[in-house]
Every structure is written in C-alpha cells, then in structure tokens.
Amino acid sequence: MVRNLIFLALVALAVTVYALIECLRTPSSEVRSLPKAGWVAAIVLLPLIGAGLWFWLGRPKDNSGARPAQTRQGPTGAPDDDPEFLRNLERQRRNKAREDELRRKEAEMEARERKLREEGKPRNDEDKPHDEGGNPTEDTQRHTP
Incomplete structure (x- = not known):
C-alpha cells in the first residue's frame, strides 16, 4: 500500500513538473485561456488539477510548448x-x-x-614548320595546279 502511494506521488510530481516546464517554455502569445502567470500559479498551487487543466485548456493547439528555432521557410513551413x-x-x-x-x-x-x-x-599554323622569315616551308605550302 505504501509503495502504491509513493508511486502515485512520484507520477503526480512528474506530471506537475512536466506541465510547469512546458508552460514556462511556451511563448506568452500562444498560451490559451489564462495569462501565462495564471497557468504557472494554477500548476504550482493545484498540482494535478492545474497540470491537467494546462494540458486540456492552456497549452497551444498544436500540442508543442517549446518551439524549435524558426528557419527561413515559406508560409506553410515547407x-x-x-x-x-x-x-x-x-x-x-x-x-x-x-x-x-x-x-x-x-x-x-x-x-x-x-x-x-x-x-x-x-x-594549328603555329605548330607547322617555318623558315627563318616566319613563312611556312615548301613542304607545308599548298600547291594548286
């Protein structure tokens, strides 16, 4: 019985800490229903109830509290x-x-x-043999009949 209570307490603590971290990392402009400070207070003062309400009503619609660094992409993100x-x-x-x-x-x-x-x-012509005067030699000149 004591083990079960300890296990439930640890689960409640983990859920509360996760909700609090996610709430703190979410930009204020994306928090729904209450201001960000209100959600932090609700999560801390009402651990399981506040965390549950945060997941249900407070966090952004796309279910990601922390945003990755924005890259230069088009309007759809692709x-x-x-x-x-x-x-x-x-x-x-x-x-x-x-x-x-x-x-x-x-x-x-x-x-x-x-x-x-x-x-x-x-x-080309530069590779052909030339005489001392720079003219092509007899054997390379074309003769027309």
Whole structure:
C-alpha cells in the first residue's frame, strides 16, 4: 500500500513538473485561456488539477510548448514553398549544368588534340614548320595546279 502511494506521488510530481516546464517554455502569445502567470500559479498551487487543466485548456493547439528555432521557410513551413529557396535551387541547377557542359567541351577538345597528336598532325599554323622569315616551308605550302 505504501509503495502504491509513493508511486502515485512520484507520477503526480512528474506530471506537475512536466506541465510547469512546458508552460514556462511556451511563448506568452500562444498560451490559451489564462495569462501565462495564471497557468504557472494554477500548476504550482493545484498540482494535478492545474497540470491537467494546462494540458486540456492552456497549452497551444498544436500540442508543442517549446518551439524549435524558426528557419527561413515559406508560409506553410515547407522549404519547397519558399520562393527564395526555389530560386536558389534553380540557380544551383543552372550553374551545375553550365559546369557540366564546360567539362564535356574540355574533354572533347582534349580528345581531339590527343587524336591529332597521335596522327602526327599539327594543331594549328603555329605548330607547322617555318623558315627563318616566319613563312611556312615548301613542304607545308599548298600547291594548286
């Protein structure tokens, strides 16, 4: 019998402490029915009854006393509803596509240059043999009949 009373007293104390902490952490603007100070007094002066009334009538409708840190999100709280977030995603997508295109073109140019080197062809006129005057030599000049 004594054990049961001790157990019930501990449960009552735990519920009261939980209700008091939740009440203190809830912003005053979100407390329902009574001012926040009134709820604290009710919970402390009437431990189980005050805690029960807090859970039933006092705490915010969404049942969370403590609010997580607000993030920059749209009106519904979902990041994909935030226009700035969506613009940022689109900008990142375009930048990545641009970088991928540049890498692809660079790879094509490197492959083309490698192929030309393997074939032994010069890349451009600067790589062709020139005489002392800077003119292309006979063997590289085109002759038209």
